[in-house]
């Protein structure tokens with residue numbers, strides 16, 4: 001009798017043959033298309049003079065159709081080639097109530113045997129595939145657009161197929177997920193984030209497949225898979241709603257270019273196109289039409305780390321509060337009710353009465369205030385024309401156009417913003433000086449006023465917005481996002497990974513801005529070994545965190561007599577890494593100054609300094625700051641200068657936590673003199 005493995009190997013060969021055949025057929029079809037396309041173009045070229053406009057339009061359309069079909073065939077081939085490498089990773093034998101048992105093989109894409117009209121591989125996003133993630137053996141059910149299908153799972157297997165070869169098959173009679181998951185997590189890191197389709201966990205699957213939430217907030221501990229889940233969720237929604245939403249309709253707001261590059265492979269790996277991405281500051285510059293240079297978030301955090309001036313902290317604290325947004329809203333109401341300072345308008349012998357002008361202003365209350373001027377001016381012109389029974393001269397028209405805006409106290413958003421602080425009775429909180437860069441804390445407040453006073457509709461085409469590192473954004477950011485993106489949203493972050501505690505948002509803060517949000521909390525941490533996770537918990541304890549049972553070396557904390565000795569030790573660690581088998585080493589400092597200092601000692605091939613200007617990161621040795629390392633991960637992490645002098649404030653604590661939680665397998669901290677108080681006991 002055949003063993004399970006033998007039978008599976010034979011089946012794999014069968015599927016590979018069918019895939020190869022489908023690829024050959026696809027190639028033939030593409031060849032056919034391109035020769036037809038060539039002929040068609042040739043025909044048009046030769047008969048150009050005898051074709052009328054209608055013939056040309058018809059010919060154009062048919063060429064476009066052929067090109068489109070050709071592109072689809074090429075995309076299909078790409079998917080089949082991918083499947084040939086690894087056709088599937090899971091199987092369930094499901095018996096629906098009153099139905100017959102059939103094996104369901106699950107892969108990254110679906111594969112249909114066109115001759116037998118049989119689905120040989122199901123896409124991981126297909127409704128039936130949810131059984132694989134949600135159930136073990138026994139009673140099970142999955143939702144379909146036409147209702148719940150109930151039945152039972154009689155067999156469940158997992159496979160690792162690489163380069164077309166079966167590496168292992170595991171029978172799932174208990175909970176095999178853990179076994180495969182352990183193997184996946186023990187692997188070395190990559191310069192690009194990987195997909196996790198083969199090992200998505202049940203709680204993660206629920207978030208990925210959630211179709212009801214208009215705003216989904218994922219608050220998860222470090223390494224809980226938040227970013228992975230958000231990307232898989234996008235892939236799922238693109239599959240589920242493929243007729244109404246395409247990759248170009250999604251927007252990812254990412255913290256920086258390196259992070260954007262790091263995650264850029266996941267969706268293409270899942271067969272989807274690249275998703276547009278934008279940094280929060282790029283968005284800000286765009287919304288301010290590049291008119292006001294501003295301090296970046298990175299510069300704000302650096303300034304706080306170098307010199308936490310109390311007045312600066314106070315400004316950030318206030319402008320990061322929910323109260324700030326409430327006050328801005330109250331101020332806008334005050335403006336609406338009190339800032340019309342006009343009187344009647346005289347045009348020759350005619351007087352346009354004040355109640356008429358004011359009435360027109362009020363009539364347009366749904367239009368942003370500064371956008372009402374031309375509308376009111378037009379109404380006044382009509383009034384004058386009707387009253388005088390004649391056409392207006394050009395001079396009269398422009399006189400009205402100029403007079404109306406003057407009836408308002410201000411016409412520039414920046415003037416309103418300055419005035420807001422006077423109205424509030426807190427002029428000291430305003431640091432908007434002519435010719436100077438705006439402080440970061442003012443940027444989104446100014447944008448909010450612009451949105452309310454002028455209206456902006458630039459991003460209405462976006463159908464799904466993803467916001468990563470949600471803890472770094474404040475209520476005023478969310479107030480802007482809520483108005484600018486009226487679409488569905490997935491917002492994710494971890495309040496424990498705050499790099500600026502004076503301006504951090506928790507899931508609760510975000511819920512206040514989006515009361516309709518569904519909030520999911522993820523407690524299981526996958527990235528780091530148990531030892532590293534336990535160590536990081538000493539810095540920022542989180543009683544809800546559940547560490548995955550994966551072991552490695554205890555983190556090392558080493559004291560040195562002088563910074564020179566410390567850096568020599570770091571150098572030795574780098575040499576050891578370079579001769580070992582791991583892919584990435586992150587040397588994570590608190591400040592860029594420290595990172596540059598380390599770089600001067602370590603300069604050499606394979607060593608890269610990652611700064612705010614970097615756009616990508618490669619494998620090897622990376623020297624950077626905690627702020628820039630957010631969202632990334634490394635096989636091994638070294639945290640130099642972990643002394644009491646470096647890490648002492650609340651901001652520093654957040655930085656140290658972020659730095660340590662980037663390590664997957666190994667962590668070393670070095671210091672001179674006294675250890676940071678966050679690790680002293």
Ligand SMILES: Nc1ncnc2c1ncn2[C@@H]1O[C@H](COP(=O)(O)OP(=O)(O)OP(=O)(O)O)[C@@H](O)[C@H]1O
Nearest residue numbers: 196199200201222223224225226227228526527631
């Ligand atoms: N179900 C899973 N199967 C395999 N690997 C997983 C799974 N969930 C998470 N991981 C892995 O855990 C690591 C952390 O994932 P990810 O970066 O998405 O987490 P995060 O919550 O965004 O982290 P952080 O907030 O700390 O940056 C990644 O290597 C990811 O591949």
